Amino acid sequence: xxxxxxxxxxxxxxxxxxxxxxxxxxxxxxxxxWLISALVGVAGLFLSRGAEFLAGVQVIVYIGGIMVLFLFVxxxxxxxxxxxxxxxxxxxxxxxxxxxxxxxxxxxxxxxGVGMLDHPGMAEPLGPGSLSExxxxxxxxxxxxxxxxxxxxxxxxxxxxxGAIVMSKTRNRETES
Amino acid sequence: MLEVTTSHYVVLSTLLMLIGxxxxxxxxxxxxxxxxxxxxxxxxxxxxxAFSAALQQVHGQVFSIFVITVAxxxxxxxxxxxxxxFRNKQTVHADEIDLLRW
Numbered sequence: 001x002x003x004x005x006x007x008x009x010x011x012x013x014x015x016x017x018x019x020x021x022x023x024x025x026x027x028x029x030x031x032x033x034w035l036i037s038a039l040v041g042v043a044g045l046f047l048s049r050g051a052e053f054l055a056g057v058q059v060i061v062y063i064g065g066i067m068v069l070f071l072f073v074x075x076x077x078x079x080x081x082x083x084x085x086x087x088x089x090x091x092x093x094x095x096x097x098x099x100x101x102x103x104x105x106x107x108x109x110x111x112x113g114v115g116m117l118d119h120p121g122m123a124e125p126l127g128p129g130s131l132s133e134x135x136x137x138x139x140x141x142x143x144x145x146x147x148x149x150x151x152x153x154x155x156x157x158x159x160x161x162x163g164a165i166v167m168s169k170t171r172n173r174e175t176e177s
Numbered sequence: 178m179l180e181v182t183t184s185h186y187v188v189l190s191t192l193l194m195l196i197g198x199x200x201x202x203x204x205x206x207x208x209x210x211x212x213x214x215x216x217x218x219x220x221x222x223x224x225x226x227a228f229s230a231a232l233q234q235v236h237g238q239v240f241s242i243f244v245i246t247v248a249x250x251x252x253x254x255x256x257x258x259x260x261x262x263f264r265n266k267q268t269v270h271a272d273e274i275d276l277l278r279w
Contacts, residue, residue, distance in 0.1 A: 016192055022196075022200065022216065023197075028206060028209060031212060035215065035216070039219065042222065042223060045186070045189075046223075051238050054226060054238050054242065066215065066248065077208070077260070087204065089203060089272050096199055099202055110187045137235045138235050141236060142239050166257075168261060
């Protein structure tokens with residue numbers, strides 16, 4: 001068993017276990033911390049597939065940005081009465097069944113379709129020679145071929161910033177100004 | 178079976194998507210619902226990176242960057258909506274917000 005294989009199974013167990021803990025914890029703060037653990041695992045999977053730049057982006061943007069935002073919002077809404085509340089909605093069993101059916105369907109399609117990618121030579125992770133070139137390669141493609149989507153993404157982020165401010169603005173401040 | 182192939186990553190990402198979908202469907206707390214959306218988007222990213230490595234092209238990784246961008250925008254707007262919703266309804270439970278239900 002190679003190191004790559006061991007790493008994959010350890011990270012897969014970390015990601016899936018943390019994801020299950022995320023959706024089952026009663027305390028929202030615990031769920032957020034388990035989600036951070038899952039995101040770290042996903043960053044490790046990116047590393048094992050030779051996507052170093054994306055692993056860095058995952059840690060900085062997801063864990064440093066999005067999860068801190070989540071924790072801030074958890075601070076703003078009260079969660080102390082969560083222990084007396086029902087965790088799951090009434091539809092949990094039919095919903096789980098439907099989700100498992102969806103999973104089986106998607107897994108059927110995926111496992112059938114992905115066989116064409118699995119012949120030897122194609123599933124090799126990027127070699128050590130490409131380690132230093134990953135950021136460079138991503139940057140070259142991002143700023144040449146995907147320049148327009150990149151600029152559109154900046155507009156999307158601007159819209160999201162304005163939207164978030166408008167949504168969370170208080171009514172009092174609105175009448176004051 | 179010992180060698181890690183693209184199929185392994187596809188199965189892993191499908192399982193992660195399953196967990197995210199279950200989380201969205203069964204939980205009542207909207208914060209956990211938004212976290213489940215992040216899980217599903219991460220499942221997409223795992224797929225994109227695995228295919229990117231299999232095809233030896235960086236296009237999949239560039240797409241992942243866009244997915245992460247959209248996830249950041251989605252989290253910001255979603256949490257803003259959640260704050261506005263909590264201010265008006267005093268609840269963070271999805272099944273207690275039934276203004277549109279007849």
